[in-house]
Amino acid sequence: MIFNWRDAALSVLALWWRLTKPCTIGVRGLVLNGAGEILLVRHSYGRRNWFLPGGGHRGSESPEEALVREMWEETGLTVAVTGLIGVYFYTGGYKRDHIYLFACRAVTGDVRLMGGEIADIGWFAPDALPDNLMLGMDRILDDWRSGVTGYGRIIAAGVRAGDEI
Numbered sequence: 001m002i003f004n005w006r007d008a009a010l011s012v013l014a015l016w017w018r019l020t021k022p023c024t025i026g027v028r029g030l031v032l033n034g035a036g037e038i039l040l041v042r043h044s045y046g047r048r049n050w051f052l053p054g055g056g057h058r059g060s061e062s063p064e065e066a067l068v069r070e071m072w073e074e075t076g077l078t079v080a081v082t083g084l085i086g087v088y089f090y091t092g093g094y095k096r097d098h099i100y101l102f103a104c105r106a107v108t109g110d111v112r113l114m115g116g117e118i119a120d121i122g123w124f125a126p127d128a129l130p131d132n133l134m135l136g137m138d139r140i141l142d143d144w145r146s147g148v149t150g151y152g153r154i155i156a157a158g159v160r161a162g163d164e165i
Helices: 004-020 061-074 137-144
Strands: 021-029 040-043 054-057 078-090 096-108 120-123 151-155
Touching: 004 120, 021 040, 021 061, 021 137, 040 061, 054 061, 061 078, 061 096, 061 120, 078 137
Parallel strands: 021 096, 078 151
Antiparallel strands: 021 054, 040 120, 078 096
């Protein structure tokens, strides 16, 4: 077995989160190509599920600025934010994470692996997504398809995304 320092760091963070229960801010972007396919990435650490590109908020960045930075770092695309789909409250991993989900359009660049953090990247038809999706992806896609926007959608660990809490 090869040592993966990212998995080790994630284990240490999970312990820290369990003790401190921090409130964090994350961002994700939903980008479509000309064929109507959704861009998904898969990390090289953790559960290795497919999910929308994005990541953590830094310092004084706005959520939109954080998303533009994260999209470039993970996919090689420069994007323009076109709208807010929703803000999701996730309580998994012993933290309280507010995740801003934005609709985006690609402005420049070609989709490519940008470094060791992302193991795989690809475009998927909305009706042919991979099986191992991140928690809550079905809820997110339902909101996007129906045009529902807003704050306060909850995705909790151990609860299916579509379930009432």
